[in-house]
Amino acid sequence: MKKEVKNEKAKKYGMVIDLDKCTGCGACMVACMSENNVPFKEDESNKLDSIAWMRVYKLTNGKPFPEADICYLPRPCMHCEGHNGHAPCVSVCPATATDYNHETGIVSQIYTRCFGCRYCMVACPYHARYFNWWDPVWPEGMEKYLNPDVSPRMRGVVEKCSFCFHRYQTAMNKAYVEGRRKLEEDEYQTSCAQACPADAITFGDLNDPAHAVHQIAKPDLKHGGRSSNPNAFRLLERLGTNPKVYYLSSREWVRRAGDNYLKKDKTVKKLH
Amino acid sequence: MDSALMSRGVKRCPTWQFILWLCLFGGVLLWGVYAILLIWLKGLNQTNMNDNYGFALWIWADLGVIALGGGAFFTGFLKYVVGKDDLKNIINYAVIIGFICYSSALLILAIDVGQPLRSWFIFWHANVHSMLTEVAFCLSCYFAVLTIEFIPLILENRQIDKVPFFHNLSHNMHKVMAVFAATGAFLSFFHQGSLGGTPSVLFGRPFSYREGLLIWPWTFFLFTWSAAAYGPCFTLFVTRITEKVTKKKLVKQNTIDLLAKISGWMIATYIIAKIIDTWYWATVTAPSKGFAFMDFYSNNPLYGIWILVLEIVVCGIVPAIILLTPKGRNNSVALFIAVTLGCIGVLLNRWVMVLQVVAMPVMTFDKWVMYIPSWQEVATTILPVAYGIIVLMITYRYLPIFPQEQELNPNP
Ligand code: SF4
Ligand code: SF4
Numbered sequence: 001m002k003k004e005v006k007n008e009k010a011k012k013y014g015m016v017i018d019l020d021k022c023t024g025c026g027a028c029m030v031a032c033m034s035e036n037n038v039p040f041k042e043d044e045s046n047k048l049d050s051i052a053w054m055r056v057y058k059l060t061n062g063k064p065f066p067e068a069d070i071c072y073l074p075r076p077c078m079h080c081e082g083h084n085g086h087a088p089c090v091s092v093c094p095a096t097a098t099d100y101n102h103e104t105g106i107v108s109q110i111y112t113r114c115f116g117c118r119y120c121m122v123a124c125p126y127h128a129r130y131f132n133w134w135d136p137v138w139p140e141g142m143e144k145y146l147n148p149d150v151s152p153r154m155r156g157v158v159e160k161c162s163f164c165f166h167r168y169q170t171a172m173n174k175a176y177v178e179g180r181r182k183l184e185e186d187e188y189q190t191s192c193a194q195a196c197p198a199d200a201i202t203f204g205d206l207n208d209p210a211h212a213v214h215q216i217a218k219p220d221l222k223h224g225g226r227s228s229n230p231n232a233f234r235l236l237e238r239l240g241t242n243p244k245v246y247y248l249s250s251r252e253w254v255r256r257a258g259d260n261y262l263k264k265d266k267t268v269k270k271l272h
Numbered sequence: 273m274d275s276a277l278m279s280r281g282v283k284r285c286p287t288w289q290f291i292l293w294l295c296l297f298g299g300v301l302l303w304g305v306y307a308i309l310l311i312w313l314k315g316l317n318q319t320n321m322n323d324n325y326g327f328a329l330w331i332w333a334d335l336g337v338i339a340l341g342g343g344a345f346f347t348g349f350l351k352y353v354v355g356k357d358d359l360k361n362i363i364n365y366a367v368i369i370g371f372i373c374y375s376s377a378l379l380i381l382a383i384d385v386g387q388p389l390r391s392w393f394i395f396w397h398a399n400v401h402s403m404l405t406e407v408a409f410c411l412s413c414y415f416a417v418l419t420i421e422f423i424p425l426i427l428e429n430r431q432i433d434k435v436p437f438f439h440n441l442s443h444n445m446h447k448v449m450a451v452f453a454a455t456g457a458f459l460s461f462f463h464q465g466s467l468g469g470t471p472s473v474l475f476g477r478p479f480s481y482r483e484g485l486l487i488w489p490w491t492f493f494l495f496t497w498s499a500a501a502y503g504p505c506f507t508l509f510v511t512r513i514t515e516k517v518t519k520k521k522l523v524k525q526n527t528i529d530l531l532a533k534i535s536g537w538m539i540a541t542y543i544i545a546k547i548i549d550t551w552y553w554a555t556v557t558a559p560s561k562g563f564a565f566m567d568f569y570s571n572n573p574l575y576g577i578w579i580l581v582l583e584i585v586v587c588g589i590v591p592a593i594i595l596l597t598p599k600g601r602n603n604s605v606a607l608f609i610a611v612t613l614g615c616i617g618v619l620l621n622r623w624v625m626v627l628q629v630v631a632m633p634v635m636t637f638d639k640w641v642m643y644i645p646s647w648q649e650v651a652t653t654i655l656p657v658a659y660g661i662i663v664l665m666i667t668y669r670y671l672p673i674f675p676q677e678q679e680l681n682p683n684p
Contacts, residue, residue, distance in 0.1 A: 048322035048641065059637045073637070086401070088476040094404035095393040115393050116316070116386020118326030119404055125476035125634035131326065131386065133317040155315045156386025236634060238561050239476055257636045260478075260562030 012081075012105035013163055014206040014244035015193070016216045016232070017074055019254055021200035022056075024072030029054050031195030032076075034145075035164060037152045039136030051130040053077070053161035054192050061253045071254045074201070076192065077128040077161035078235065078243030079107045081225065088241055089120035089129065098158075105206070105244055106163050114157040121158060125236055126243075129160045163203075164190040185211050206244060217246040233258040279430055279672040281683060290669060297658045297665075304655025307648040311383050320646040327626050329645040330384045333653045335467055335622035337373040337380075338411075339495070340615060342503025344370020344418060345460035348453035349500075350534065361527040364673045365514075366507045367421045372663050374415045376656030383652055403469040410463030417456040421449065429670050461496050468495025471625045478561045479568050480629040482553060490549050491625070497545065498618055501538030504531050505591070505614030512608055514668065520681050522674040529601050532611070536595025539614060543588040550580070568632060572640035575628050579620065587617025 032038065032054040044050045059071045080087040085100035087107050097114035100107055121129040135155040138146070146152065149166040153159050171188040175181060185204050193203040204211035206219050218228040224242050227233065233255045234243045249255055256267045273287040284290070311318045321328045347366040351359040382388055394408045427433065427442035465488065471480035472489035482489040508531060515522050554565040569577045594600035594610035601607055633639055645653075667673060 046322075048324055049317075057637055082475075088474065091399075091401040092404065092473065094399055094402040094408060095390075095397045096399040097393070097397070113390075113393055113397060114387070115390035117384070117394075117404065118321075118386070119402070119470075121323060121326035122471075122630055123474045123476055127323060127635075127638070129326075130323050131316070133322075134315065154387075158386075236476070239478065239634075241476055260567075260634075260636060262559055262562060262564055265562065 009207065010103055010105075011208070012206040012244065013168075013188075013204070014079070014105065014213055014217065014219075014246065015076065015163075015190070016202045016213050016246045016248060018200045018202075019071050019073060019247050019249040020251070021198045022072045022074060022196075023198055024056055024058065025197065026056055027195045027197055028074050028192035028201060029056060031191045032161070035147055035150070035191035036162070037136075037146045037150050038159075039132070039134070039138075039152070041134065049131075049133050051132070051159065053128075053130070053159070055127075059254065059257050069251070069253070071249065071251070071257075073247065074192070075126060075128065075235070076163075076190075076245060077107060078126055078241065078245045079105060079163060081105060081242040081244065083240065083242070088123040088125065088239075092119045092123045094119065104165075104168065106165055106168070107160075108165065109158065109160055109162065111151065111153045111157050111159065116156040116158065118158060125239060125241065129158050131158050132156060167191075213246075216248070219246075231255070235259070274670075277429065277431055277670045279670075281678045282672075283681070283683060284669050290665070294662060294665065297661050300658035301655055301662065304651045304658065307651035308383055308655070310648055311652070312388065316386055318646060318648045320644060320649065322641075322643070324641045325627075325630050325643045327630055328643060329649045329653055330380050332619075332623050332626045333656070334377045334380050334384075335626060336619045337377050337656065338464065338467060339499045339502060339618045339622055340506040341370040341373025341377075342460065342464060342499030343505075343507035344373075344421075344503070345414070345453075345456045346500040346503050346538075347507060347531065348421070349457035352450040352453035353457060356530065356534075358527050358530050361674065361676050362507065362511065362523050362531060364425055364671075364675075365511055365523075366504075367418065367425065368664065368667050368673065369507055369510055369660075370503075371418045371422045372656070372660040374411070374418055376659065377411070378415060379656065380652065403466045403473055406466035407463050407470065410459045410466065414456055414459040414463060417452050417459060420445070420452050421456070424449070425667070425671055425673070428672055460499070464496040464499040465492040468492045468625075471629050474629070477629050477632075477634065478558055478563050479632050480625055481557065481561075482549065483557060494542070494546060494549060497538070497542045498621060501535060501542045502614045502618035504535040504538075505611040505618075508532060508535070508607070509611045509615055510664070512604075512611070514664065518668070520677070522677050522680065524676050524680065525602070527676075528607070529598075532595050532601045532607060535611075535614070536592055536601075539588060540592040540596060543584060543592055546584060546588065550584070568628075572631065572642070574642060575624070575631065575640075579624060579628075583617055583620045583624070587613045587620060591617070 029052055036053060038051050038053060041050055054074055054076045057073045057075055059073055061069045082088060085102055087100055090098050090100045090107060095113055095115055097110045098107060098120055118131055121131060132153050132155050136152050168188050171183050175183055190203050193201040202212050202216060204213040206214050206217060208214055216229060217232055219225045220228050227246055231248050231250055232246045234246055235258050238259050247258060278284055343366045347359055347363050350356040351363050385391055394405060398405045424442040424445040427438045432438050468491035469489050472482040472491040475481050482491050484490045484492060508528060511523055569575055591610040591613045594606050631640055
């Protein structure tokens, strides 16, 4: 007998990255590259034309010893919601090759529709979008290790972090077969979140009070999703991009590095 | 040898000389074609663009030639819609220059995309929210209008005109030209505007982001305005160079004077609007995003405050003053300096609105990134210049472009 399947309320998948825990080991970057068949070049030293959906930045407070401090900041695509789904990159794509999914909050990228105008790359202030300057070439034998759930991309199109959307699809397929529409928190996790040895990355549905991301980020929906957690911030929040990746840090200089402030301005957290 | 193709009563250089120059510019053109083939076959890795510079030299060239080509729509608008009949003596040339500019822009766009064979997706899967969609639609339509405006000119060639069908066709097309000129002005308003909107809707890029009216950022209007202001400068610039090269006066001074004066008024009003826009952006928009005005002009080897001074004062206020004073307009050297500065000014504006936007860091831990184009990018950007010169050479030689040429240069 067919089971009654109830429609679920829209999800808003997001991430919380604890910068006090991140050691900068780069496991998330490696996990992401292999999970998503991200192509690489023989010489990856030029970071301006190599692809890394997840990139770990090194931040410093610029002070001399003994106050010198550093922080590693992993940067996936922020899956910005902008205003009502108008993410900076989504609204500009002339061919609707990137889209904001209102059911999941995930910003997709349709590789076979993208014609490579790169307007979206210019629109994204996080450098989260990468262009395939070359056709992917895998070292001999490596094509056997590619993930069959993710299509490799061809030269001339843009790609970016998808929050491992194929994992969401697989989990949803399984749930449908079992007559469910709701996923458990651990049924859909991104590859980077699982790979992080320091457990710095938490992933889940920001709309679901039972999920850890909701509990940590405490998004204030009346204020464009701004976190009510005093240690949490989002990158470039003041631009109105409305990202779904939250960062945690107990250090004021790190939180301040997350956005631009005039000298006289206080850090957002202090302002509100 | 080819004199049968030329209009009666005009003098042209000997055929060998013409062919020699044709070969010279043809060589430059072929160099560009070679670069295009490399890019199409091997991909955009032939350029020095990178993930920071998704838009670079080509997009600047696109915006630049479209602004310079603005002389066509604005002169057409003034002649056919406003009724400035004197401009009939320069409108043909303005149309040809516009045609060259717009065809070059389309060619550059075809090289610039990563998957050129999918370019039609922009029409098929059009996203109505994207400024580029608006650009693509209006640009293609306007190019069609320009072609229609160009055809009767070609039909006026002495030999083609002998065929009664073509003669009548050209005559009838001339009669309805006002409709096309008005359509062209309308379409130009939108694509020049949406090109202005292209960088300014990017709310993730505080350097170019602007507030505006309804869905249009202020630069939407500023770009249209500046194209109408500086486009005629380019028409006058090319006309002057043509006169120098051919050693002939081709357009009477009263026509030049009229267009220069209108351009002067347009530049003056545009510059006032631009100053207000810059002021508001520097004191309200940018600080609200956490940026101080000087953040945009420091900590990098190239983009200093000088660029704003050059654009607004040297290439804006100065040409406006020259073009607005009768003395300035009547002095051929001053006039030439003014229109040259005007062209540089609009090109500079398009440069900062494309390249400075992407050069500048937005995240606090990012850095300014500079870029030098590869030879393939340079060759393909010079190509339109060579192509333009060749088209001008051929049309000047075989078509009656300048109605006053015979009168101004009576044959001995
Ligand atoms: S981070 Fe960049 S690519 Fe990702 S949704 Fe935001 S603007 Fe788009
Ligand atoms: S590069 Fe592709 S995804 Fe990006 S704006 Fe252009 S067509 Fe859209």
